[in-house]
Amino acid sequence: MSFLLSRLRRTALAALAATLLAAPAPALAETSGDTLVVATMWEALPLSMKPRRSRFFNESEILDTLVKLDFEMNLIPGLATSWERPQPNTWRFALREGVTFHDGSPFDADAAKFSLERVIALLPYAADLLNITEIRAVSPQVLEIETSEPFAALPNQLTDAITGIYGKASFDAAGEFVSPVGTGPWKFADYRKQDRTIVERFDDYWGKAPSLKTIEYRYIPDHNARALALETGEVDFVVHLLPSDVARLSRDEAFKVHAEESAGVYYGAFNAGEKSVLSDARIRRAVNLLVDREIVVKGALDGIGNPAWTFFPAAFPWTNEDVTPHKVDPEAAAGLLRDAGYEKADGKWMKDGAPLTLRLLSYSSRAEMATITEALAILLQQQGIATEIQMFTWEGMLDLVKKGEYDVSVVFWTPEMTGHPDLHLKSQFHSRAGLNHQFWVNEEFDALVDKGRTLDPGPEALATYVRAQQILQEDAPIIPLVHKVYVAASRAGVEGFRVHPSGFFYNFKAVSKK
Template sequence: MQKSTFWKKAITAATLLSVLLAGCSGAGSSSPGDPTANTDTDKVQPAAQQEITVAVSGDVGLDRLDAGAYDGSMNVHAMIYDGLVQYGEKGQIEPALAESWEISEDGKTYTFHLRQGVKFSDGSDFNAEAVKFSFERWIHDPSNSLTVATAMQSLEIVDDHTVQMTFDRAYYPLLTELTFARPVRIISPNAVEPAGDSQGTFVKPIGTGAWMADSYKTDQEAVLVRNPNYWGDAPKLSKITLKVIPDPQSRVLALQSGEVDLAGGQMSRLPLESLPVIENEASLERLRSPGTSSHFLVYNGSNPDLQDVNVRKAINLAIDKSSIVNDLMGGIGSEAKGLFPSTVPYVTESNSKGYGYDPEAARSRLAESGYTDTDGDGLVEKNGTPLKLSLVLQQVDFPEWKPMAELIQAELQNVGISVELQVLEPNAYYDALWTTKAYDMIVYRTYDDAYNPHSFLSSLFHRTGDTAAVAWSDAELEQLIDTALASTEEKKRQGTYDQIFARMDGQAMFASLYYPDDLFVFNKRLRGVEAGYTTFEPILWNRLEVME
């Protein structure tokens, strides 16, 4: 597809208007100090100068950012397109393009009342027809595994500002799925050719979000400008340039030189070894945000030694989680307890206590099951066979896993368990995890934010058809997961999740390692730097502003 005149750099009348509009509101900042107090020498720049550059690790795919497809940057999807609902703190479902909704008593019918007076960035009207058009672009795609797609029986237009969706089952995460960055967000019927054809060819991104596309250079940069038709509080910035910088160390240099104003999170990871450099840079500030994922060990349940719950508990007790966080991660994160951190819905202090660090208790657990060091070589044996396990990992996507695995190796050796490390290339690593099961233990991580806990538990700890669960098979756990997913009452659902986490913890179905924080670094000329609630909306962009 040839690029249309949309991608030309010439500033359109709409762009001129968006540059001239001053931001009108915004909440406080998470940055250090008092971010809301401006002094005589700390003033907001004029609207025309409210521009920043943000580092991204790869091409954002602005020319293929179809709201109904799994292509392009999720971060930019979420900036240009709105959903019917949005994901708030700890999974709270908040209104977006739908001001309110009702769910039938049986949990199968959802009626959404749409926000009125909303327009797309091209000035066309948002209404129920646009919702139907958007959903029909992906709802019948057989490759789409979202329950909102596979379970939907009908989508009816009640009137211009009301739509009703009927599903074949009760499934409480339906609303959560509707918060995803893609493919559930709403796109203008004018974004395809021929216009209004749900099977039409995508031409350009046109959404109702706070930002709209301005220009794009593949593998170099994408420029977004303020949407003059945005229905919510107008962004304070007039322009955001997303600059592609693939190398992590180069991102640090770009921050130091002022080439970029902000980097970090999953959109542009920063190397932990560069933290001392960043801390000593007078022009830079850090923002740490508690993440929603965790890193942990998956056990291979087919290993006879690991079928013994005392062995699994001993491994948990032998690992010093505080050393992982403080000695290896530079304090960027927190000690893991349960499978998920407290930022995840339904996780509480009482249902995710974890095991702590107690090598003596670990040795006692092993001895209780007959694993003792009979020959004084430092390794425990049972029936004359030493307890030896393999630990599989990869370090291309997660370089911190190698030193972490080496620490685990030493700590398990300390309680008498021999561990052989196997570092694999990503393809071989994922093949081992999902297909061959060629490991005794493997380092893995949970999903993020809107996918936790329901989606991750379903994917890793629940069988699919006749195929056993990936991480750990347990019939009682699977029944509890099914009950939670079908629950229509919040209180009962919380009680079921309490049972789920208690079952997983009591049976030591995994070994928690650490909860990573998201780390952002920004130029001190920015104010209103506040972390978002999802990895695809890592920063509350609309609250950012530039100071003189």
């Protein structure tokens, strides 16, 4: 244990020490009282719909969605005030009256129809998410959506950032995206490449107007520099903090640390295809039995996270105690490995004279990915499974994954984002899903998630998804590792911020500064 902890913390502690020695923090400078300056790890890129599926437009609330999620992940009205399903394949939405876009044009059913059709045309991912065959503007305040099959999950899917409602002025004459024009409390004002994105208060917002006038999103990709910017007064609010920074800022009364369970699971996706030894489910199950997630959380994240023994966390609405969690059981793992033809010699699992070796891939844009991947590797090595780690950009890792040139890819996913399991189970693990780069096929699982999306919430739907989750545990195409705890920090004078469990909604309209 001590070896693991010291090895994982070495890089973070060295960087922290260098920062503190080189630049002791002066007294806090002042930023404008009606402007909130936010340091982010990702560049907002407000002139494109495609990066990160345009989540910034939802995070910043430039755009509204028809349906929203409250802080308990319940569906609540957005631009739609109510919804019903008069026919199995038809949803009808009553739209909010008196809403205008940032350019002054009215929001109505025609505008909603135009936006959703543009999104589906420009972002292919949206087609499977929404399952739409036709959109009809029945009247100025009534929108009907026809789906290809009974689709109970549609209102939940309409909370996803990809479904934000764009005004027609967001697009040029050829229908290509230009810049975001929405109905939200903030309107896009300025973008300076590799520097900052600025949004301003929209005074004609349909809801309660924000108290702040401006939000400025500063792009600071370096993790240590981002925390230092808060300590020196350059910014008011910071997201994506290193565990060492969280501990230090928590001890300083000049700052507030905001930490809550939220959407997100770090997990290892197994290559179940023919190019990997993990095509054998016995080895996949054995790996799950050998990794102590408690150690991963403590060693890789200094305790900022929760051990993930299932894909969904316990608080997720569709989780059930009938889903059997993984556990640490080296003896059971050894039995599975022997059944798969391996024998342990000199502390290593061997077959035909070759050691069992797993190639672990991950990406470096999230600082925690390296330490989580290393923790997984060390724990497997301690149990006699050799590992090879390679870190890439996200795109570089994905290129290899799509080719099947890996054994485990350590990734991050946000499974609570819409409050419904369809988005996650079908888009990630269905054999025909575009995101299933694991080459995993389970016909029973496919049939269950295909059925689940047609069922209204109730006992049958719950039983269907519980069985699908159980198959995910038993056939083990993944190893869940850590459920995310969302952490941000602000100056002490920033008030009203609350972590949203979706992880993709700042709600700065409720924030003020002393």
